[in-house]
Amino acid sequence: xxxxRSEDKRQAILQAATRLFAEEGLNxxxxxxxxxxxxxxxxxxxxxxxxxxxxxxxxxxxxxxLRAEMAPAPPVQAxxxxxxxxxxxxxxxxxxxxxxxxxxxxxxxxxxxxxxxxRAEGMQAFCDVALLLQTAMAQGGLRRQPPAFAAALxxxxxxxxxxxxxxxxxxxxxxxxxxFTAFWNALTQG
Amino acid sequence: xxxxRSEDKRQAILQAATRLFAEEGLNxxxxxxxxxxxxxxxxxxxxxxxxxxxxxxxxxxxxxxLRAEMAPAPPVQAxxxxxxxxxxxxxxxxxxxxxxxxxxxxxxxxxxxxxxxxRAEGMQAFCDVALLLQTAMAQGGLRRQPPAFAAALxxxxxxxxxxxxxxxxxxxxxxxxxxFTAFWNALTQG
Amino acid sequence: xxxxRSEDKRQAILQAATRLFAEEGLNxxxxxxxxxxxxxxxxxxxxxxxxxxxxxxxxxxxxxxLRAEMAPAPPVQAxxxxxxxxxxxxxxxxxxxxxxxxxxxxxxxxxxxxxxxxRAEGMQAFCDVALLLQTAMAQGGLRRQPPAFAAALxxxxxxxxxxxxxxxxxxxxxxxxxxFTAFWNALTQG
Amino acid sequence: xxxxRSEDKRQAILQAATRLFAEEGLNxxxxxxxxxxxxxxxxxxxxxxxxxxxxxxxxxxxxxxLRAEMAPAPPVQAxxxxxxxxxxxxxxxxxxxxxxxxxxxxxxxxxxxxxxxxRAEGMQAFCDVALLLQTAMAQGGLRRQPPAFAAALxxxxxxxxxxxxxxxxxxxxxxxxxxFTAFWNALTQG
DNA sequence: TATGAATGAGTATTCATTCAT
DNA sequence: GATGAATGAATACTCATTCAT
Numbered sequence: 176x177x178x179x180r181s182e183d184k185r186q187a188i189l190q191a192a193t194r195l196f197a198e199e200g201l202n203x204x205x206x207x208x209x210x211x212x213x214x215x216x217x218x219x220x221x222x223x224x225x226x227x228x229x230x231x232x233x234x235x236x237x238x239x240x241l242r243a244e245m246a247p248a249p250p251v252q253a254x255x256x257x258x259x260x261x262x263x264x265x266x267x268x269x270x271x272x273x274x275x276x277x278x279x280x281x282x283x284x285x286x287x288x289x290x291x292x293x294r295a296e297g298m299q300a301f302c303d304v305a306l307l308l309q310t311a312m313a314q315g316g317l318r319r320q321p322p323a324f325a326a327a328l329x330x331x332x333x334x335x336x337x338x339x340x341x342x343x344x345x346x347x348x349x350x351x352x353x354x355f356t357a358f359w360n361a362l363t364q365g
Numbered sequence: 366x367x368x369x370r371s372e373d374k375r376q377a378i379l380q381a382a383t384r385l386f387a388e389e390g391l392n393x394x395x396x397x398x399x400x401x402x403x404x405x406x407x408x409x410x411x412x413x414x415x416x417x418x419x420x421x422x423x424x425x426x427x428x429x430x431l432r433a434e435m436a437p438a439p440p441v442q443a444x445x446x447x448x449x450x451x452x453x454x455x456x457x458x459x460x461x462x463x464x465x466x467x468x469x470x471x472x473x474x475x476x477x478x479x480x481x482x483x484r485a486e487g488m489q490a491f492c493d494v495a496l497l498l499q500t501a502m503a504q505g506g507l508r509r510q511p512p513a514f515a516a517a518l519x520x521x522x523x524x525x526x527x528x529x530x531x532x533x534x535x536x537x538x539x540x541x542x543x544x545f546t547a548f549w550n551a552l553t554q555g
Numbered sequence: 556x557x558x559x560r561s562e563d564k565r566q567a568i569l570q571a572a573t574r575l576f577a578e579e580g581l582n583x584x585x586x587x588x589x590x591x592x593x594x595x596x597x598x599x600x601x602x603x604x605x606x607x608x609x610x611x612x613x614x615x616x617x618x619x620x621l622r623a624e625m626a627p628a629p630p631v632q633a634x635x636x637x638x639x640x641x642x643x644x645x646x647x648x649x650x651x652x653x654x655x656x657x658x659x660x661x662x663x664x665x666x667x668x669x670x671x672x673x674r675a676e677g678m679q680a681f682c683d684v685a686l687l688l689q690t691a692m693a694q695g696g697l698r699r700q701p702p703a704f705a706a707a708l709x710x711x712x713x714x715x716x717x718x719x720x721x722x723x724x725x726x727x728x729x730x731x732x733x734x735f736t737a738f739w740n741a742l743t744q745g
Numbered sequence: 746x747x748x749x750r751s752e753d754k755r756q757a758i759l760q761a762a763t764r765l766f767a768e769e770g771l772n773x774x775x776x777x778x779x780x781x782x783x784x785x786x787x788x789x790x791x792x793x794x795x796x797x798x799x800x801x802x803x804x805x806x807x808x809x810x811l812r813a814e815m816a817p818a819p820p821v822q823a824x825x826x827x828x829x830x831x832x833x834x835x836x837x838x839x840x841x842x843x844x845x846x847x848x849x850x851x852x853x854x855x856x857x858x859x860x861x862x863x864r865a866e867g868m869q870a871f872c873d874v875a876l877l878l879q880t881a882m883a884q885g886g887l888r889r890q891p892p893a894f895a896a897a898l899x900x901x902x903x904x905x906x907x908x909x910x911x912x913x914x915x916x917x918x919x920x921x922x923x924x925f926t927a928f929w930n931a932l933t934q935g
Numbered sequence: 936t937a938t939g940a941a942t943g944a945g946t947a948t949t950c951a952t953t954c955a956t
Numbered sequence: 957g958a959t960g961a962a963t964g965a966a967t968a969c970t971c972a973t974t975c976a977t
Binding site: 177178179180181214215216217218221 | 959960961962963964965
């Protein structure tokens, strides 16, 4: 029954793509990605029909990885603030721990080669966080804005925070905390 | 090469670059930029030594344009909040009015073809705003963070706000105001 | 490799090749041919050692199919003209009825991937017609030309006739007849 | 004013294409064509926007060359048969003298990469011959067929004749004459 | 200075064929 | 025998930059 398609190789290609996209940008040639993954040029295209598909899959893979980190949510009784704080710190720590993944995810997010559908699918994984945000913003100055606004602010502020973490890793925890406080205030203050 | 003759042509190239970068991304070919500017392919390179230089110059040009909009600052006696509010609204309105410029500026800001030096130079123009921010954050939860953190937050939050303005232009003013309130709270609340 | 197992599969591959060559030209990939035949990519190569061999076999298969149509020859006493007329109409009708086979046969006939040997073998099947031609041309203006010349003329004129049949199928019979008359005149007139 | 586009290079590319198409078929790579023409790979594309355009232009160029040979038509008073005979011999001799051009023209004529428009344009050059054919067929067995039928027959029969010329060049004149007689009989006999 | 033809390295993708399963 | 994953050479076309005019 012929060799089955190897999940190992698929992962190797995705990892190689991540590394090369981080190092050289999204223009990194598929030939080099394949080589870095230890497969032949043509093999890449048995796993991903085109470079675009590779990019879309990688986007989902990275989003999924981040999502997985968030899996062990805090006890529900922890209160709204605590739950959001938990999500924030995981997000920020993930970005600090994996600057390459973060960078590639950001690049992919901006590229028009990642489809609307892929973005939507990537978003879905975070609907529980979206729900928390919606509740939290209900009383503050943002109460008249669409829920997605809060999500956008959270993303933007967390990214800005990570940029600073990167520069001074020593004070990672306090910076992340400061960022969250700012975000919480933005979200909930009148 | 001495200063090129015609400032008009230089501007035409920069404008054509802006349009094409907006329409096709930073990969837009220099040949098409030149054509759109009404000059010959080779002429572009008498005004800008390379595509990279064109991109760096364009970055500064766009930042400068935004800066110019902010020029007529409000009376100093207006108070800190009012002055920042003024800057915020101008920034957000500029982005809403010129989505193409905003998009190109964002793309350039992320490209590694725009040098650190260029970025720094672009930042300088906004040192007065930076000063306001520094004062405003001195009392809030961000007081221990570097001043650039506040600037980064402002940029990130304003961009997120503009994204929403773009979707529902009817409520531009209230959305912008909500964004500013969120930002001010982030900046100044304990 | 001994004789491959399944004659069914061999035929399926030949038919799939015919269809795909007709639809996409001789560049149709073997992978797609295999898929259309309902076998695996590699299986194709257990039935035909290479794409070239597939093409050569298909050429003979198609020629053979045409030959088979001509099998029930008219009674010998029918006279020379009538016998040739019979062959002509069968040929032309076959082309009209199977435009895809005709097209593929023509493409293969022009391709240098079909060997001289294959062509010769394909020709042999029509030696009885060749004999008729030889007799018919013995008295006309072509009497000094090699017999193959008459065969070439017949093929060329019949093909041209079929092209016209294709455009106006309503008058198929009269067009075919006109073509034959022209051919007969070419062959036998002084 | 920069170097002007060089007609020499254009011709060199067309000739190189002719040679390589004759030697290797229409799949001959553009890179090799360029090299054979003595220009850089990319240069080919400043003269022809794509391989398809190169093929279409070459088709017209070859048709035009053949047409040019026919230019010095015989005196009109020569009579119908003589005029057609003149055209026939020029055509056949051209094919015999330039087997490569003939082969390439035939390949291009069959390729679907040569557009309908190009074919039509190529046909136009021969409208005077078409007129002769129309007159000649008016009385014979083909009188009810469309004029293009006669043209198709002429083309097909001339091509078949050239194939035989190629094999026995010694009797070129008599073979060509025999071919014409056959054609004339096909066209005009009842 | 302005022009645009010339260059050739660089890129995504295809495909006949092989071979491990 | 049958399968289909693996291979890597091959291909049309692009583009920043140079330089002859």
